[in-house]
Amino acid sequence: MSDPAPTRTEGLAEEARAAAERAARASYGRLLAFLVARTRDVTAAEDALAEAFRIALETWPQRGVPERPEAWLLTAARRRLGHDWRHRGVAAAAAGTLALIADERQEAEMAEIPDDRLKLLFACAHPVIEAGVRTPLMLQTVLGVDAARVAASFLVSPAAMAQRLVRAKAKLREGGIPFDVPGRDELAPRLEAVLSAIYAAFGTGWDDGVNPAAGVAAAGLADEVIFLGRLVVALLLAEPEARGLVALMLHCEARRAARRNAAGAYVPLSDQDPADWSASLIQEAEAQLNLAANAGRPGRFQLEAAIQSLHAGRAAGRAVDPAMLAALYGGLVHFSPTIGAQVGRAVAHGDAFGPVKGLALLDALAEAADGYQPYWAARANLLAAAGQGADAAAAYAQAAGLTDDAAVRAFLLARRARLAS
Amino acid sequence: MQYMLIFRESEAQFGERNDPAKAPAYWGAWMAYIGALNEAGVVVTGNGLEPPHTAATVRVRDGARHVQDGPYAEAKEQLGGYFVIEVPGLDEAIAWAARSPSASYASAEVRPVLPPPQR
Numbered sequence: 158m159s160d161p162a163p164t165r166t167e168g169l170a171e172e173a174r175a176a177a178e179r180a181a182r183a184s185y186g187r188l189l190a191f192l193v194a195r196t197r198d199v200t201a202a203e204d205a206l207a208e209a210f211r212i213a214l215e216t217w218p219q220r221g222v223p224e225r226p227e228a229w230l231l232t233a234a235r236r237r238l239g240h241d242w243r244h245r246g247v248a249a250a251a252a253g254t255l256a257l258i259a260d261e262r263q264e265a266e267m268a269e270i271p272d273d274r275l276k277l278l279f280a281c282a283h284p285v286i287e288a289g290v291r292t293p294l295m296l297q298t299v300l301g302v303d304a305a306r307v308a309a310s311f312l313v314s315p316a317a318m319a320q321r322l323v324r325a326k327a328k329l330r331e332g333g334i335p336f337d338v339p340g341r342d343e344l345a346p347r348l349e350a351v352l353s354a355i356y357a358a359f360g361t362g363w364d365d366g367v368n369p370a371a372g373v374a375a376a377g378l379a380d381e382v383i384f385l386g387r388l389v390v391a392l393l394l395a396e397p398e399a400r401g402l403v404a405l406m407l408h409c410e411a412r413r414a415a416r417r418n419a420a421g422a423y424v425p426l427s428d429q430d431p432a433d434w435s436a437s438l439i440q441e442a443e444a445q446l447n448l449a450a451n452a453g454r455p456g457r458f459q460l461e462a463a464i465q466s467l468h469a470g471r472a473a474g475r476a477v478d479p480a481m482l483a484a485l486y487g488g489l490v491h492f493s494p495t496i497g498a499q500v501g502r503a504v505a506h507g508d509a510f511g512p513v514k515g516l517a518l519l520d521a522l523a524e525a526a527d528g529y530q531p532y533w534a535a536r537a538n539l540l541a542a543a544g545q546g547a548d549a550a551a552a553y554a555q556a557a558g559l560t561d562d563a564a565v566r567a568f569l570l571a572r573r574a575r576l577a578s
Numbered sequence: 579m580q581y582m583l584i585f586r587e588s589e590a591q592f593g594e595r596n597d598p599a600k601a602p603a604y605w606g607a608w609m610a611y612i613g614a615l616n617e618a619g620v621v622v623t624g625n626g627l628e629p630p631h632t633a634a635t636v637r638v639r640d641g642a643r644h645v646q647d648g649p650y651a652e653a654k655e656q657l658g659g660y661f662v663i664e665v666p667g668l669d670e671a672i673a674w675a676a677r678s679p680s681a682s683y684a685s686a687e688v689r690p691v692l693p694p695p696q697r
Contacts, residue, residue, distance in 0.1 A: 313669050558614025563682035570606045
């Protein structure tokens, strides 16, 4: 009666939980996309899938993990959806239910669940969906990232984020958003929106997890976002920009550990020791970029990746050629004249042709870049290089005041202090 | 919209204010932040506050007055200062709160200012 030995049931429960977690991680987006493709109702599909995972955790420990966990989860979720509709007597949903039941009959023959994730990505980044919520919507639907974590990544209140997601899902359900991969005519602009949203997600994970003291809890979304990028590449093989984006993210990821020293202090790219970069990630990035370049259709992400590739050359003993860097930034601004690209170009021109040239480019941005932290950091460095100490000090303080990263703040204030001495 | 940014600090941060080794970094970070706020033109009002041990807390119950030395409650983080800012919405207010040194070391709370009662 009081036998404290771990029971067989506990072992099975552990195994079942691990299996459910594996299935969730590997196939959440796939299962959700499949359900949404047939019902358009993201919220109902999420609820049904959550219920399916709950039932799995309850029954798998007793009956063992099914042979095909994904198919099992899908069946459970579909039954749940069908039940809800019958319960609510929603006539409009009848067609969706029928489609689901028809699919279920074919399940025996269905060797693999069709992958509708690409359709879901395009739907999430549809022009009808507000630009600011596209990335959160992707993270939640395709990756299953919970709303609180998405909100934190974007530095908004969880309640506000939840509200925005609810509104976006209503648009997916009601609005005439096509649930398919756009045809050739439409593909380029729509793909740009998908890739931009993925890159935005990568950006939110940028400073997460770089501080070893913060531990696993702070680990960012970068891994998951790179997974998304790889998924787009896998499903849209011929698109060089998708490869360009993956190459860009891999190059940045390769330097994650090098961005902080052992004491947790910020280390700028030019001061990083290439020995601290991940050689395997750089290699993979270069391979992707080469494949992209073979297509002969350059674009924003390929140029951004090429810029990072040039920096990565240091790992192979090649110094960064400032004129080449300036030329690549010129190309980037041509494809994508964002404020970030223009600040980058100013810095590159400053390195290549002297700080006065860089400052002239920054001056032209002053109004648009007012509260943009990288603008002030770039301005401070260029002013310092131009020997304008007092203005540089003010710009360093402004850059420090606009960052939310304590390590970057300390770095900028130290630079300012060095000016004075 | 007006929001109050409420900055909390730990005992360690309050200590840094007068520690010769740490005060320059402490005040440097705050002055940079306050400078950026002013530069953005969003500040309605704001102040730093003396440390919690200088506080007095007053209660009047059934005619009896109680005055206690120290803050309202003992806690790891205590009020260190505040700003009221005028920004378009909560997102912008949270972005400003995140830039404060308090957000990195303790916490920064964002509260919408109650509009004056309508008559």
